[in-house]
Amino acid sequence: MSRWKTVLWSAAGAAAAVVAGSFARRKYEESVLLLGSEFRTGEVVSRGGGYQCERCGFVLSLGAGKKLPPCPKCSHTRYLKIS
Numbered sequence: 001m002s003r004w005k006t007v008l009w010s011a012a013g014a015a016a017a018v019v020a021g022s023f024a025r026r027k028y029e030e031s032v033l034l035l036g037s038e039f040r041t042g043e044v045v046s047r048g049g050g051y052q053c054e055r056c057g058f059v060l061s062l063g064a065g066k067k068l069p070p071c072p073k074c075s076h077t078r079y080l081k082i083s
């Protein structure tokens with residue numbers, strides 16, 4: 001009888017580990033997706049942080065709800081979210 005209990009508990013533990021693992025992975029993927037995404041001049045950013053010009057690497061730090069201007073350095077219009 002007690003052996004079955006052990007089997008049951010380890011199965012529950014494994015299931016919990018799988019759930020926790022996929023949750024952590026999903027959080028990770030979310031942040032990577034956000035950080036890797038591309039933004040263009042004129043877009044209103046929903047999150048503040050660092051936006052890096054794709055051409056010259058200039059880092060613009062922008063608050064949430066602000067519009068992305070053309071790059072101050074090279075007037076490029078595409079940025080990557082870096083922080």
Ligand SMILES: [Zn+2]
Pocket residue numbers: 053054055056057058071072073074075076
């Ligand atoms: Zn630039």
